[in-house]
Amino acid sequence: MRALLSGEMLKLIRQPAILFWGYLAVPFFVLLFRLGLEMLVFVRTGRGMGDTVDILSSAAKTLSVSGNAVGHLLFAIGIACVFFTEYRYATWRHLVPRCGRPHLFAAKFLICLLCLAAGLVLIVFGDMALNLAVSLLSGRGLSGVLISFEGGRLLVLAFAIALFELAVLTAVVSALTILTRSMIAAVIFSFVLTLTVTLLQLYLDLANTAEILPLPASAASALRDWLLFHGNAEAGHLGLVVLSGWLAATSALGLVAFSRQQLTSE
DSSP states (O other): OHHHHHHHHHHHHTOHHHHIIIIIHHHHHHHHHHHHHHHHHHHHHSSOSOSOEEHHHHHHHHGGGGGOHHHHHHHHHHHHHHHHHHHHTTOHHHHTTTSOHHHHHHHHHHHHHHHHHHHHHHHHHHHHHHHHHHHHHTTOGGGGEEOOHHHHHHHHHHHHHHHHHHHHHHHHHHHHHHHHOOHHHHHHHHHHHHHHHHHHHHHHTOTTSSOOOSSHHHHHHHHHHHHHHOOOHHHHHHHHHHHHHHHHHHHHHHHHHHHHSOOTTO
């Protein structure tokens, strides 16, 4: 398994465009957005966005980008490429005889999770560094930032929820890529699924209710609201069940489809 993981990582390193747009673009654009927002506020008001910032709590809130439709689109591109590369270059026939299919599937799944977790870590450190830099440049020094136990607790919970949501995204995209042997189909379906949830939540006005849509983005939002913002507990519990169900079902679907797929010429 270690050799498989090393090989998958080497493939990604040798494809810098996929590595950036699939896994690093979201942290990069989040940092750019936060920087632009700070500059806009400073230009219009002559001061920063606040006097004192809990950098851990701020980073925890920034991790909610894991549920953003555009974020899902970019992450889905990275996930789909990891699986689709073997179909595109017909290299499965070199891998399948030497390694068991469950091991191949698990290695690609885990390398996607590792890269997604690294992207989340970059989002956290980027947000913390930006808050610290704004505090220093505004003349407040270190007194403009604080680190609290509650902020640390929120950050750990937010990171776990974001990674759980992205694990479900990985399972969905990998299953669709294997079933359709198409990167575009998997990416578009994942993006439309998340966008549909966003639009339906606005239309149905499900905030502060125990009702959620049986879809990953809605379930993750309910779980995030419950654990981070003291939202509806019943909706949070239901969200946890829905996310777990999607992860188990789509992972099993992808593995079964991959195990039965004809790959002798691919």
